[in-house]
Amino acid sequence: MTTPLWTLEEIAAATGGRIGAGARPASGASIDTRTLEPGDLYFAIRGDVHDGHDFVPAALEKGAAAAVVAEEKASAFADSDRLVAVPDVLEAMRRLGRAARARAHAKVVAITGSVGKTGTKEALRLALARQGATHASVASYNNHWGVPLTLARMPRESAFGVFEIGMNHGGEILPLTAMVRPHVAVVTTVEPVHIEFFRSIWGIADAKGEIFSGLEPGGTAVLNRDNPYFERLRAHALASPAGRILTFGEGEGADIRAERIVTKPDLSVVEARVFGQPLTYRIGTPGRHIALNSLSVLAAAHAVGADLALTALSFSELRPPVGRGERTVLALEDGEALLIDESYNANPASMRAALANLGAAELPRHGRRIAVLGDMKELGEEGPALHAGLAEAVEANRVDRIYAAGPLMGHLVDRLPRAKVALHAPTSAELAEAVCADLRPGDAVMVKGSLSMKMALVVKALKERYGAGRTGQALKG
Template identity: 45%
Template sequence: MPDAHTPLWTAEAIASATGGQLHGPDVPVSGLTYNSREIQPGDLFLALHGARDGHEFAEAAFAAGATVALVDRLVEGGPYVLVPDTLKGLEALGVAARDRARLRGAVTGSVGKTSVTQAIKAGLDLAGSSHASIKSYNNHIGVPLTLARMPQGTDRAVFEIGMNHPGEIGPLSAFVRPHAACVTTVGPVHIEAFADGEAGVAREKAAIFEGLAPGGIAVVNAADAHADIVRQGAEKAGAVVRSFGHAPGCDARLLDFVADSEGATVTAELDGRRIEYRLAQSGVHWGLNSLCVILMLQALDVSLETALQALAGFQPLAGRGQMRTVAIPGGAFTLIDESYNANSLSMKAGFASLGAKPVGPGGRRVVVLSDMLELGEHSRALHEGLAPAIAAAGLDLVHTAGPQMRLLHEALPPSLRGQWRETAAELAAEAASLVRPGDVVMVKGSNGSKASLVAAALAKLGVTEQGNNPSSSGAPRATR
């Protein structure tokens, strides 16, 4: 178990791990950050180079309580470790911390990687001391930063790994050196960076297996359209492959998923054994997601009983399926906030989940959508291509915002067309006209197209003139 009295690092240990030179006393370090506004007393300040040079904020970081800084040029205000390059120094610090965890897992995928990572973390928490990525710290800074923040004595850890361009996932996996890794799904996300489309995305996602420790386990979604490419990547890396899906032959096979007002009941086969368990999640995609979590937890030496206990208590994360009841004049509506991010796969999964939700008297199944981004030349086809899935899910009304969602608006039959506005902010300003009592309303869109503005405006419809919010949370708060 991590010792609360043992510092995360000392200044001398940081210098040793990074090959840097300590200028000043050997002081303890209890945390680390590159954002001077987030400094807590005892932190290491990382003077990284970005839109602004972090060295400009070193004095402010010391004033806020930083005990030491990692720098690549001289600074004033406190002790510092001088290295040739601060990003390389952070990477070295992360690698030095890697073996603090007995077992490590890694998660990537076009859809669901943050939620799956945090669900795995929930199981690791129940099994012993654990560590995991926070927020979506999954890039060239977030991964080594998460490693470097890992306390000594951690038993198990799980890391989220993402990408924007080819060649990013393999090196990040090599930092983590996981004992188990998974690809949740493959879809048209960041597809504009890949000349061969989704096949290129699949190969990039499969690169997570390149960093596996010897004898490592690769968890593969056999139901994914690009499962063969992902499996080939796992086999090329010499991994032991474990699969989840719908078909016979999967190590974890989904047999049934029944959603209800409190979550869902899942029936599955695990290594030929029939199991049934509860989820706090009601989205249909959580049938397969939960099997991925179970296989990853088993690979990280967590019992099935503990895995199922974790899944039963794991609530939707903020912007990723949180539900609440919002009281408005004449009744209430149910708000499903899926505003954190979106692509065509998650959109279609969301439509299917919304279509299965019961509505109140006179209510409708309403979806509010903002543009999906980073789709390049595929954008028109992918936006227009949402129309059949909306019809198949039996949705009643579709409100849209953004120039790309205008394409979907025009592709829909007139009976399904709600309001369209140029921006999410414009649509948010008309929130009261988008819903009525009894509705179940899902808000979804890419983070950059600001679907969250609409979700927030809908939630605020329940705020009274006195400033009290009579809305019920519907689903409990997110578990991080």
């Protein structure tokens, strides 16, 4: 008989909840009835928009092992005996997450950074999964509910755990890293992301440096040696329980250093020196930023005792997640076009990286590079200048046409030649039809913007009009 993820005794001990007679041991944990699987323990979290208690009947109907509800609302479900009544549902999930961490024998890695968190987490998940049972965050579950939910889902037999930790404000990482208690903590980079909520980028560096406070005694801090805020982060690491600091980058002095990076339309090749030893490997997705972050993966893998040769080999199987560089061939009437979906989110650093990937696409002689760009949010008073500053990247990467959505993108539009701007509209929805109508065989179109700009609407329109064909390589003439 398979051991459940959580027995009723363990649930009661961790949450302090009052368990109904019909509750069953749990095989998983969920906060969303749309993705809930039979046997999941459903947490009725109260969010900004919805109260999870409204979906308790649906969760039970779908086969939840039990629903964790607030004691004050338990009477509303008096006809069900599959409840776990607690004073605070979110705190109960946190407590279950802490219990999962306390019983775990896994080597745990926590990853943060202004950009590259999810991609680095996925690369490390891929590498470690070939060397032992690996549990990792789903999608970008990196906030005050995503981290404890990921912990609560961690099987007791996991050999490795990989957790993504995010923040918008200072102080948000502290409680999350305290829950995760990583053996290794990685900061990919520090950039002006969420700068609206900080006095300066130094404050962002300090907020990212909070991740080291949760390190297990003697743990490892992994830092980007090339980042301008390296010394600031290093000071945080030195003040933490870390036993050592590993560095990565291109500059002299990095423990894991890229000596040469070759970016191609559909892959990257890295020639590195790892603790003085040469190592060359291929990454199955393009992008200089991805190649640089792969160095941090090597550092983290080394720190948890994984085989570095196997780790490097795994990179060839890496594919970009949906909304973060996924490539799709679109079938037009007289040929094909390439869609590069970067629609999940955006900030100045990731926008420049996406434009660089578009610039690297190899196209037929008549093909055009089209960028569909939405506002980058949470940049505060620096927003207009940071948008206008993208003009250099647009020109450097030979972008032929720009479709722009949102008032901030107006500052970029004003910096570009009029002939290069196809359309500037208030919303992404107003761009979709025009982009679809403009696309020609041989074109490459890249879509990117902050999540609230809903740039995925343009991606959806393109796929519906021209088909979501196979994941494609860049078109070649």
